[in-house]
Amino acid sequence: xxxxxxxxxxxxxxxxxxxxxxxxxxxxxxxxxxxxxxxxxxxxxxxxxxxxxxxxxxxxxxxxxxxxxxxxxxxxxxxxxxxxxxxxxxxxxxxxxxxxxxxxxxxxxxxxxxxxxxxxxxxxxxxxxxxxxxxxxxxxxxxxxxxxxxxxxxxxxxxxxxxxxxxxxxxxxxxxxxxxxxxxxxxxxxxxxxxxxxxxxxxxxxxxxxxxxxxxxxxxxxxxxxxxxxxxxxxxxxxxxxxxxxxxxxxxxxxxxxxxxxxxxxxxxxxxxxxxxxxxxxxxxxxxxxxxxxxxxxxxxxxxxxxxxxxxxxxxxxxxxxxxxxxxxxxxxxxxxxxxxxxxxxxxxxxxxxxxxxxxxxxxx
Numbered sequence: 001x002x003x004x005x006x007x008x009x010x011x012x013x014x015x016x017x018x019x020x021x022x023x024x025x026x027x028x029x030x031x032x033x034x035x036x037x038x039x040x041x042x043x044x045x046x047x048x049x050x051x052x053x054x055x056x057x058x059x060x061x062x063x064x065x066x067x068x069x070x071x072x073x074x075x076x077x078x079x080x081x082x083x084x085x086x087x088x089x090x091x092x093x094x095x096x097x098x099x100x101x102x103x104x105x106x107x108x109x110x111x112x113x114x115x116x117x118x119x120x121x122x123x124x125x126x127x128x129x130x131x132x133x134x135x136x137x138x139x140x141x142x143x144x145x146x147x148x149x150x151x152x153x154x155x156x157x158x159x160x161x162x163x164x165x166x167x168x169x170x171x172x173x174x175x176x177x178x179x180x181x182x183x184x185x186x187x188x189x190x191x192x193x194x195x196x197x198x199x200x201x202x203x204x205x206x207x208x209x210x211x212x213x214x215x216x217x218x219x220x221x222x223x224x225x226x227x228x229x230x231x232x233x234x235x236x237x238x239x240x241x242x243x244x245x246x247x248x249x250x251x252x253x254x255x256x257x258x259x260x261x262x263x264x265x266x267x268x269x270x271x272x273x274x275x276x277x278x279x280x281x282x283x284x285x286x287x288x289x290x291x292x293x294x295x296x297x298x299x300x301x302x303x304x305x306x307x308x309x310x311x312x313x314x315x316x317x318x319x320x321x322x323x324x325x326x327x328x329x330x331x332x333x334x335x336x337x338x339x340x341x342x343x344x345x346x347x348x349x350x351x352x353x354x355x356x357x358x359x360x361x362x363x364x365x
Contacts, residue, residue, distance in 0.1 A: 067189070067216070067218070067219035067222045067223055067250065067251045067252045067256075097330055097331060097334060098133075098328060098329075098330060099125075099328070099329055099330075099331055099343075099360055100265065100326065100327070100328050101123065101298075101326075101327045101328075101329075101343060101345060101356050101357060102139070102236060102267065102298060102324050102325070102326055102327075102356065102357070103121070103298075103324065103325040103326075103327060103345055103354060103355070103356045104298065104300075104320050104323075104324055104325075104354070104355040104356070105323075105325065105347060105352050105353070105354055106320075106352065106353045106355070107351075107352060107353075108351060108353075110316075110353075112319055112320055112322075112323035113323075113352055114137065114138060114323050115137065116137065116325070116347070116352075118132060118135040120347050120348050121135070121325070121327060121345060121346075121347055122345070122346045122347070122348075123327055123329060123343070123344075123345050124343070124344040124345075124346075125329075125331050125335075125341055125342065125343055125344075126335070126341055126342055127342075127344075128332070128333070130329045130330075130331065130332060131329060131330075131332070132327050132328070132329055133328050133329050133330060134326070134327070134328035134329075135325070135326070135327060135328075136325065136326035136328075137325055138322065138323055138324070138325075139236070139324050139325065139326040141234060141235060141236045141326065142175075142177035142178050142179075142235050142236070143173070143175075143178040143179070143180075143235065143236050143238060143321060144178070144179050144180075144181075144195060144228055144231045144235050144236065144237050144238070145173065145178070145179070145180040145181070145238045145239075145240065146180075146181050146183060146224045146227060146228055146238070146239045146240070146266075147166055147169075147170070147180065147181070147182050147183065147206070147240050147242075148183040148184070148185055148189075148220050148224055148239060148240065148241045148242070148243075149162055149163070149166060149182075149183070149184050149185075149206070149209060149241075149242045149243075150184075150185060150186075150215060150217075150241075150242060150243035150244055150273075151184040151185065151186045151190075151209050151210065151211055151212045152185075152186045152187075152211075152212050152213065152214060152215040152244070152246070152248075158273055158307040159209065159211070161307030161308065161310055162242050162273070162307065162310060163206050163207050163209065164311075165307075165310035165311045165313075165314055166182075166206045166242070166310075166314070167203040167206050167207065168311055168314065169240075169311075169314035169315075169317070169318065170199055170202045170203055170206065171199050171203065172314070172315070172318055173314075173317075173318045173321070174197050174199060176197075178197060179195040179196060179197055179231070180195065180196070180197070180202055181193060181194055181195040181196075181227065182202055182205040182206050183220065183223075183224060184209045184210075184212070185212075185215070185216050185217070185219065185220040185243075186211075186212020186213055186214055186215060186216065186249075187212055187213050187214035187215075187216055187249040188212070188216065189216060189219050189220050189223045189224075191227070192205035192206070192208070192209065193205035195227075195231065213249075214248045214249030215243065215244070215246050215247055215248045215249060215286065216247075216248075216249045216250040216251075217241075217243060217245070217247045217250060217257075217286040217289070217290065218247065218250035218251075218252040218253060218254060218256065218257040218286075218289070219249075219250045219251060219252050219257075220241065220250075221239070221241075221252075221257040221258075221260065221261055221268070221293065222252045222256055222257050222260045224239050224241075224266075225239065225257075225260040225261045225263065225264040225266050226260060226264070228264050228266050229260075229263065229264040229266075236267070236321075236324075237264055237265060237266040237267065238266060238267045238269065238299075238321065239261070239266050239267070239268045239269070239299075240269045240271070240314075240317065241268065241269070241270050241271065241290070242271045242273065242310075243270070243271075243272060243273070243286070243290075244272065244273050244274065245272045245274070245286045245287030245290060246285075246286055246287075247285045247286025247289065254289045254292075254293075257289070257293060258292070258293050258296060259361070261293055261296070261297050262296065262297070262340070262357075262359060262360060262361050263361055265357070265360070266297060267297050267298055267299040267357075268290075268293055268294045268297040268299040269294070269299040269300050269301075269302075269317050270290045270291075270293075270294045270299065270300075270301050270302070271302045271304065271310065271313055272287055272290070272301070272302070272303050273304065273307065274303065295358065296357065296358050296359060297357050297358075298355050298356040298357040298358070299355075300317070300320070300355065302316075327345065334362070335362045336362065337362055337363065337364050338361065338362060338363075338364070339361070339362050340359045340360070340361055341359060341360055341361075341362060342358060342359055343356065343357060343358060343359060343360065344358075
């Protein structure tokens, strides 16, 4: 049987088709391949990723809603610090579902109430009673403290009282294993001393605080919470903020600040120095926001009438931190991922006042 020869134009078409297939099959990784053989480009390029990362580290390029970086000194070497990353490499983290609640109990005269038994406490999540799996009165967990002092021009009038009261508190509060860092905040957030237990260096950092212009309360809460969250597990985290409450220059907003404080499980203690007692005569936006965040985290709010009261307030915070109860439980049932869960702790007798964090944010399932 005779075969009909292919026409020239049919031969050409077959050759072109073969080249197309070969180009797609073998030319995917060739930089000089024609446009029809190029791989589709991913929407998340390395350039956009680095741009996103820089938003949280570079104040000049940070978009609205993101705080700038902490202006930070060179950290001193701490060979014996248990929080050094090298000492954490072999550590296995477990019990990711475990929830810890620090509880402050005060009597009718606002004095810490020690020596209460486990049976005196009832704990609820979303209205459901929880079993307290671990109970520790007067917890011995070490402290990581961030002292954040408002250095804005509006607050700088009383800065010397704030500095001396904070210096006294540093000497008084630090125990073996505790670490403390000193921050100032105005339009920026500046870490004047990294976390350490070197009392003279920490006191010197408090006393050399320069005056700034604006007041970035939300940024201070965000960046202070993040700094504490990086300090490791099995430690209590505390922010002590001294401010006039006049929020003016933050890039972050209230929701971002509250979320970071909740995520870090930090207690927020706020001391508001009010240059003008009448609310109509001062900026109270940051003050009202701090009231909410302080209550959410389980800390306390203080309104001294004079700067001379600061020393007594710091003493009260110190006593409270040394008499806290630690309650630990496994949530039953466990809440959906990335949701806020409400916590309520009650105590018998009800004459005592109880403070604790009101919520936590669940992690991924």
